[in-house]
Amino acid sequence: MTDRLPALSGPLRSWLLVETSDDKAIEVISKSPMLRSEAAMLMPMLRQEALRPAQPEEIMLIVKSREQIFGDLRMERSEVEWTAFWADYFEALSGLTAASIETGMVAYIALPDSEWAPKPGKLAHLAKTTPTCGRFTRAYNRARAAVVASQKAAQPKPVVEDRPSPEEVKAMVAKTLATLAETPAAKAAAARKKALRPTPSAPLPAGSTMSAEMRAMLEARKVIPPIDREPYQYGEAA
Known part of the structure; x- marks a missing residue:
């Protein structure tokens, strides 16, 4: 029956049609570039022969x-x-293999x-x-499995990256900030900030949202009436 496939000869014919173990045949073909190439080329013909009506x-x-x-x-x-x-x-029986x-x-x-x-x-x-x-169905299945197995073996394995835990992230951030704080620029900025004098500010009177200095200035300019005198009449002569 193999006369319909004259190209199927030599070692490949033995592994596809004679070998009794599917696993062994697939392993040998998948690891041999020559056998694997021949099997890939013959797959369409093997499938056609496997489905050919009797x-x-x-x-x-x-x-x-x-x-x-x-x-x-x-x-x-x-x-x-x-x-x-x-x-x-x-x-x-028409159409059956x-x-x-x-x-x-x-x-x-x-x-x-x-x-x-x-x-x-x-x-x-x-x-x-x-x-x-059938014999040719088995041969086709072996050839296909060998080609697929070789393709899977050739694919690079995905690189699995270990993601740090939240605690590790916090530690890395703290370490980075500490390192940045030791740079000359960071030290100079800290020194400038420390040298600045704070602006004096008196406590706000009870119930007021304005500082005492601001209220005194506005009272002196007669913008607002004094808090402890009669309300200032706008427009009166000084």
């Missing part, structure tokens, strides 16, 4: 291979009768009442409902 001669081969099990397959029939016999199988038909036949043989060759409809039902993985 040809009439393949259907006949699968059914006739059970002649020793089912005696009715050894019956003498005329050419016309054989043509009609196989036509029913071709129609019922050879691997699924073979799996359906194996499932039918395992039934306790399988005394005669399966009817076309029965075989088609088992072929559709019985899980199967």
Whole structure:
């Protein structure tokens, strides 16, 4: 059956079709640049072959291979009768892969009442409902898994950064401020601030929001009346 894929030969054919362990085949192919490159190029053809419907001669081969099990397959029939016999199988199994038909036949043989060759409809039902993985389906799955595995291995691992805790952030900020306070510019600014004399300010009288100095100045300019005299009449002569 591999004659449909002449490009599938050599070591790659062995790892895809002959090797019994999927894991080992995938590992070897994924680690070999040459095998991995060949597998990637053959993936479309492998998939096409895996999904290819069985040809009439393949259907006949699968059914006739059970002649020793089912005696009715050894019956003498005329050419016309054989043509009609196989036509029913071709129609019922149309579109199914050879691997699924073979799996359906194996499932039918395992039934306790399988005394005669399966009817076309029965075989088609088992072929559709019985899980199967043909040789080329397995080969395609191996090739795809090997390519994906190599791509994952080539991807750089993300760098995980450790974020500081709130306590660590506070400590770093305090350390930074302490360092800045020791710079010449910071020391000069602190010295200038210390040298400035504070502006004298008397306490505010009770109930007042104005300093005593400001009130005295405004009273002297007769802007406001004195607080302890009669209200000043604006416009009176001094």
